[in-house]
Amino acid sequence: xxxxxxxxxxxxxxxxxxxxxxxxxxxxxxxxxxxxxxxxxxxxxxxxxxxxxxxxxxxxxxxxxxxxxxxxxxxxxxxxxxxxxxxxxxxxxxxxxxxxxxxxxxxxxxxxxxxxxxxxxxxxxxxxxxxxxxxxxxxxxxxxxxxxxxxxxxxxxxxxxxxxxxxxxxxxxxxxxxxxxxxxxxxxxxxxxxxxxxxxxxxxxxxxxxxxxxxxxxxxxxxxxxxxxxxxxxxxxxxxxxxxxxxxxxxxxxxxxxxxxxxxxxxxxxxxxxxxxxxxxxxxxxxxxxxxxxxxxxxxxxxxx
Numbered sequence: 227x228x229x230x231x232x233x234x235x236x237x238x239x240x241x242x243x244x245x246x247x248x249x250x251x252x253x254x255x256x257x258x259x260x261x262x263x264x265x266x267x268x269x270x271x272x273x274x275x276x277x278x279x280x281x282x283x284x285x286x287x288x289x290x291x292x293x294x295x296x297x298x299x300x301x302x303x304x305x306x307x308x309x310x311x312x313x314x315x316x317x318x319x320x321x322x323x324x325x326x327x328x329x330x331x332x333x334x335x336x337x338x339x340x341x342x343x344x345x346x347x348x349x350x351x352x353x354x355x356x357x358x359x360x361x362x363x364x365x366x367x368x369x370x371x372x373x374x375x376x377x378x379x380x381x382x383x384x385x386x387x388x389x390x391x392x393x394x395x396x397x398x399x400x401x402x403x404x405x406x407x408x409x410x411x412x413x414x415x416x417x418x419x420x421x422x423x424x425x426x427x428x429x430x431x432x433x434x435x436x437x438x439x440x441x442x443x444x445x446x447x448x449x450x451x452x453x454x455x456x457x458x459x460x461x462x463x464x465x466x467x468x469x470x471x472x473x474x475x476x477x478x479x480x481x482x483x484x485x486x487x488x489x490x491x492x493x494x495x496x497x498x499x500x501x502x503x504x505x506x507x508x509x510x511x512x513x514x515x516x517x518x519x520x521x522x523x524x525x526x527x528x529x530x531x
Contacts, residue, residue, distance in 0.1 A: 227311050231318035232283040235276050237463060238266050245297045247306070248455060255288050256456060257297055265459040268313070273492065275321045275471035277463045280304070280313065325423055325474045326467035329430030330481045332516045340480040344490045345509055348502060351491075357499040359413050361506040373407050377414060381510070384421065388514045391438050397445045405453040409498065415457040416503035418446065420473070422464040423504070424511020427477040435515065439467075472496055473508060480512070 245257040248265055255268040268288065269279045296307045302316035331337055345361065352360040359377065363370030367378040380402035387395030400418055407413030422443065429435040443465025450461045463469065472493040479489035494501045 227286055228314065229286060229312065230283045230314045231280050233275060233279075233281045233321045234315060234318045235266075235279040236320055236322045237277040237466075237468060238280055239299070242301075243299050245299075247291055247293050247295045247297060249293060250288060250291050252288070255291055256459075258455070263455075263458065264462055265455060273471075274496070275323075277321075277323055277466075277468035277470075278459060279321075280315065280318075281321075282313065286311070321471070323468045323471070323474045325469050325477055326426045326429070328427045328474075328477050328481050330428045330477065330512060332428050332512055336483050337480060340483050340486050341509060341512060343486055344476070344480060344505070347487065347490055348494065348505055348509065351494055352499075352502055352506075355499070355502070357502055358407065359417075359499065359503055359506065361509070364506070364510075373413060376406060377403060377417065380414075381417065385510065385514055388421075388425070388438075388442075388511075391434065393438065393441045393445060396442055397449060400446055400449050401452070404449050405457070407503075409500065410454075411457045411460060411497070411500050412453065413499065413503045415450075415453050415461065416500045417507035419460050419464045419469070420504040420507020420509075421511040422446075422467075422507075423469045423473045423477065424508040425514070426467045426469075427481070427508070428512050428515055470496070472501065473504060476505065477508065477512075 244260040245266065248256040248258040253270040256265045257268070258265055264278070266278045266280065267276055269276060269281045270285050270288070271281055275281060290311065291306060291309055295309065298305055299315065302314065304313040304315060349360060349362050358371045358373040360370050360374060363374040364378050364381045367375055380399040384396050384399035387399060403414035403418055405412050405414060422439070425439050429439055446461060447465055450458045476489040476493040479486045490505070493505050
């Protein structure tokens with residue numbers, strides 16, 4: 227079967243590369259790059275991009291591929307051992323995430339309105355779906371599921387450490403979240419990825435905040451050794467300011483006030499609960515550096531805090 231790449235994420239190697247299949251799902255295949263502790267992903271989607279993704283232009287079954295098979299890209303064509311599947315990478319547009327360039331004005335009344343709408347919708351959908359993490363419950367250590375209660379303390383510690391630009395405090399909190407929860411990407415990891423997306427989206431060209439995020443991201447890479455390869459790959463790119471198109475589109479929508487509900491629902495439906503967990507983290511990350519209330523910046527958004 228001969229397929230074409232509809233788009234290629236900016237983090238996918240531009241030259242020849244060798245890899246092996248790490249995992250196979252209905253809509254994605256993860257490839258472990260040779261001599262590197264990160265993955266690239268063959269992705270079936272008509273709306274979803276990844277910095278490490280090769281998005282296919284058709285929807286074939288990927289179940290013929292199996293873990294540990296070798297793969298190689300040569301001359302712009304990706305081939306797999308023991309499989310007739312080939313993916314033509316030539317001419318595919320490169321997708322680049324621009325979250326770090328959005329520069330959301332979190333003090334803007336229009337942004338606050340968009341943020342508040344998404345926060346309310348998120349909590350509503352989490353409760354309808356009965357996910358283990360509900361955003362509001364993270365601010366009440368005695369409420370919600372056991373997982374929410376375990377995450378509540380570290381989340382608050384992370385918020386206050388970031389507010390104070392305390393990298394070590396934030397990393398100490400992250401160590402309690404990393405790998406916490408079930409699933410391919412645990413909820414604690416998804417929250418951290420979302421936190422970084424939120425921070426990058428509001429930092430803009432503020433040199434102090436940008437330097438803080440770089441330092442936090444670099445140290446987070448060491449902590450990520452405690453979780454699985456797939457999560458580590460997402461955290462690696464998050465540290466560089468690179469996220470899925472669903473998160474970046476939602477951040478842009480909140481910044482501009484356009485198509486907010488469509489973008490929010492699209493981001494939230496990724497995976498069983500990963501999308502909702504990441505959106506939770508992103509919304510919190512966006513609000514941490516709000517300066518209307520320097521002692522408790524999130525209170526303007528979350529009255530119960």
